[in-house]
Amino acid sequence: MSSRKAKDALFDAFSSVAKVLGSGRRAELVDVLAQGERPVDELAQEIGQSVANTSQHLQHLQRSGLVRSRRQGTRIYYRLSGSSVAELWAAIRNVAAEHVAELDKLATAYLGDRSALDTLTQAELRERMSAGDVVVLDVRPEPEFQSGHIAGAVSVPLKDLGARLRNLPDDRQVVAYCRGPYCVFANEAVQMLRLEGIPATRLEGGYPEWAAAGLPVEAAPRQE
Template identity: 60%
Template sequence: MSDHAAKELLYDALAQAAKALSNGRRAELVDVLAQGERPVEELATEIGQTVANTSQHLQRLLRSGLVKTRREGTSVYYSLSGPVVHELWRAMRQSAEEHVAGLQQIVDDYVGDRSQLRTITRDTLQARLRDGNVVVLDVRPGPEYAAGHIRGAISIPVSDLTSRLGEIPEDAEVVAYCRGPYCVYADDAVRIMTGNGLEAARLEDGFPEWAAAHLPTEGRSP
C-alpha cells in the first residue's frame, strides 16, 4: 500500500466519529446519553422517533465506537463509550455556535425569550452550595437523576413540578438545572416557580458540564 493510500485510510477512519454525528437525531441521542445510560425504548420517546429508527441510529453510533451497550434481561441499555464522546459533542456545539450563520436565531426560536430568567454560573452555584443557602433542583426525568446528579440536588421532574411545589421551602433560593444549554426543562421550571412567588434561577448549562468540570456529583457517572 502506498503512503498516500495509507494516509487516506487513516483520515477516513479518523472521520468516522464525525460522520456518525452528522445526523441531528444521532447528535440528540448523544446529548441525551450524556445524562446516563438508557434503554432504546426510552431513547425513542426522548427524541420523538420510532424504536426501529432509533435502533438504526444507535447502531450507527455503536459501529463508530461512540456508544456501548449492556444487556439486562431482555433490555439493552446504551451509554456513551467514554467522557471524550461528550467532549467531542461539546466541541462540535461550540464550533457551530461560533461559526454557523443564523444559528442564534434558531436557538432563540427553540428556547424562547430567556431575558427574564435569572441565570447563575457553575462557580456561583458551587460557592452557594458550600455556604448551604441554596436548594438545587434537578428537573430532568428520574432515570437521569439516578444516573448522576449535582451533589445535594433534589429530584422533581419538570412534569411533576406544579403538583410538588409544596416540597420547596417558600423562603429558599432555588437553582434549577437540566441537560445543558439547549435544554428548556430548567427554563420552564424557573417560570413555574417564579410565577408562584418563589425565588428561582437556572444554571447556565447542565449536569454534563458540571460533571466535566469535576464538580461534586452523586449517583452513577453518566
Template identity: 45%
Template sequence: MNPNRRFKDEIYDQFSRIGKAVSSPKRLELLDILCQGERTVENLARETSLTVANTSQHLQVLKNSRLVEQEKKGLYVVYRPAPMVCEFFFSMRKIAENRIAEIEQIKNRFLEGKKGMEPVDRDALIKRIQKEEVTILDVRPPEEFRAGHISGAVSVPLQELELMLAKLPKTREIVAYCRGPYCVLSVQAVELLNKKGYHAVRLEEGVQDWRAMGLPVASGE
C-alpha cells in the first residue's frame, strides 16, 4: 500500500483508541466517577451496577488507551484518571449536552413530578449560597467530600441523611448537591427532605463545575 496512506491509517488508528475507550456508556460512567476521585475496582463495580470482572475488563480497556492509571495499594487496586482526561471528558459531556436533545428530555422525564427539582434561577441560587443565606449539603460519600467540596458545605452522605435530620434547621432553606447533573444522590436527598417538611432544592452543579465557574472550593476536614 501507498506509504502515505499507511501512515495516515496507522495514525488515525491510534487516535481511535481514545475514541473506542469512550464509546461505551459504562466506561463513560466509570470515567465520570473517577473524575470525582480515585476508586477501587469493587467500589466502581458497586456504583455502576456491573460485575467486578466486567468492571475490571472495562478498566483494562481504559488503561490500554491510557485514560486511567492504576496503583496497587495492598490488597486493592486503585484507579484514577490520567492527566487531562477529566477535561477531555467534560468537553465531551458538554458537546453531548449541547447537541443531543435527547439528554435534556431524559433529564426532564426523570425529574418530572419531583419536588424541589424544578429548574431554579441558578445565578440567584448561587448568590444566596455565597451570601450563606442557605444551608449547603454535600450528600456524596465522605471520601469525595474530603477530596474537594463547595466552600461552606456540610458533609451529610445520603445514607446518613435520615439520621441527621434532627440537626438540620427546618426554617432555613437547604441546598443539596452531589457529583453533577447526572448524579442522583442530591435528587434523593431533596426528595427525602421535602417529604419530611424541609424546604430543600437541588443544585445541579458538582464540585468540578463549581471550581470551573471560579467559585471557592475547599478540601479535607
C-alpha cells in the first residue's frame, strides 16, 4: 500500500521541473523568455551559445513543460507556458539572494556596485510618471519592448543609447529599466547617462515584475 515506487515517481516528476532549471544557460533562456516570446536564433545570441545547443536546451525546457513553441514562417517562437514559470524563476532568485553565500559577490562582479546606484520602487516610479517629471527608458533589445513594456516608456536599446544621447530631453530625470533585478542593461545605461551629466536612476526590478504587479503595460500588436 502506498508504494515507495509511486512516491519516488511523483517526486521525480516534481524534481524534473527543478532539474531543467539546473543549467545556467536554461535559466538565462527563461529570464529572456519572461520578457516575451522569441525565435531560436535570437535566443541563441542573447545567451551567447550556438543555435544547435540553444535549440536543444529549448526542447529540453519544452519537454519539461516550462515553455511552448509556435511556428511562424521559417521561425519558431518560444514562450513561457504560463505565469507560474516566471514565479518559479523569481522564487529561485529569491532563495539564491538569501541563502547562497557567494551570490552577492557574483552579482557585483556582473552588475557593478549596486550600493552606489539608488533605485526607484514601482510605487515611486508610478508617482513620478503621473506627475510627468520623468522620462522612462526601456533599454532592452527592441523585440522585448515590442512584445510588452511599461505604458509610456520609450524604447532605447542599450546598444543605441550612445547614438541617441543628444535626443534625450534634458528637463526631466531619466529612469531606465530592463529585464529584472539581475539585468545589466539598466545599470550600464544609468552609468553612461551620468557620465554625460544627465541625472538618471534605475527601476527596482524590471518589466516582468512590473507586469506581474498588475501595473499598466502596453504592447505592439503581435503580427500573425
